[in-house]
Amino acid sequence: MNSSAGSTIENRNSKIENSYRGYAFILGAATMWGTIGIFFTLLHFTYGMSAITIGFLRAGFAALGLVIGLAIWKRDALKLSRELVILYALFGLFGVAFFYVLNTQAVILTNVPTASVLLYTAPVFVTLVAWRLWREPLTRRKIFAVLAAFIGCALVARAYDPNALQLNGIGVLVAASAGLMYALFTIFSKYLATRASPWTTVTYSLVFGTLFLLPLQFLEIPGMGAPGYDVLLREPFAWLAILGLCLGPTLGSYALFNLGLKTAPASVASVIATIEPIVAGIAGFVIFGQALESLQIFGAAIIIFAALMLTLPRAPSAEQEAIVRIDG
Secondary structure, three states: OOHHHHHHHHHHHHHHHHHHHHHHHHHHHHHHHHOHHHHHHHHHHHOOOOHHHHHHHHHHHHHHHHHHHHHHHOHHHHOOOHHHHHHHHHHHHHHHHHHHHHHHHHHHHOOHHHHHHHHHHHHHHHHHHHHHHOOOOOOHHHHHHHHHHHHHHHHHOOOOOHHHHHHHHHHHHHHHHHHHHHHHHHHHHHHHHOOOOHHHHHHHHHHHHHHHHHHHHHOOEOOOEOOOOOHHHHOHHHHHHHHHHHHHHHHHHHHHHHHHOOOOOHHHHHHHOOHHHHHHHHHHHHHHOOOOOHHHHHHHHHHHHHHHHHHOOOOOOOOOOOOOOOOO
């Protein structure tokens, strides 16, 4: 075997190894996202924190950690473009402040598996927003996926049981609203991906999100209860839960996902990421005894199928898309 052929095989093996490493990073990120409901449930039901408090501490500590880290290792990423300030502010309002609070409240009002599954309605909202605002065509594939997603949502929400739907209709509405906010999060992320560093985008969206949530920390909002900061003085383990939420599903998953995208195609990454609701469902059942009925599981599968139809291209693309994700 000549040196040229040997070099070709070696390069091919290296690419395969890098791809597997990328898949492993994305798998780790999706697993972290799947645990986010555990932190929400623990902080609310064990330590009595409201969704607004959890959202504020999550965004605030994550923003603080990023600012300190970037100031040390990547100072250029902290440069703020004046032209993008309004976009960062809107991103922080809808993609962080509203999204974090609604996502947390959805877990509180429903359960870990249900809230995680209904978050996957986001591609449906993205499709509808793109159709109305940017006149993107609604193809048969898109229409079928949108209808399938709504059928799946109806099953997850237990629309077949009027008593259950009446009992928890608000929780389902909040979870769907979280899906809408995540859709806006996705739209802002994609728009800013070609205009700023992903680290700059995630940092300033968190900073603005924290600033929007700050005034609400002094209010007791009906339906959400008191902020619950007193527990931080009495329960040191509450700090560990906050730290775990920030370093795991918020920042750790973001870092792993973007590391994975360096060697794995974005289309494959989106498929691997669908294990998130599966992890959430298993975690909710094992830790909290929360389970989905058979028709709800079927509805969850329909939603994930619809999300894949809307996010996967018909033909694989050579380009790898920069995706900013800091949710769960």
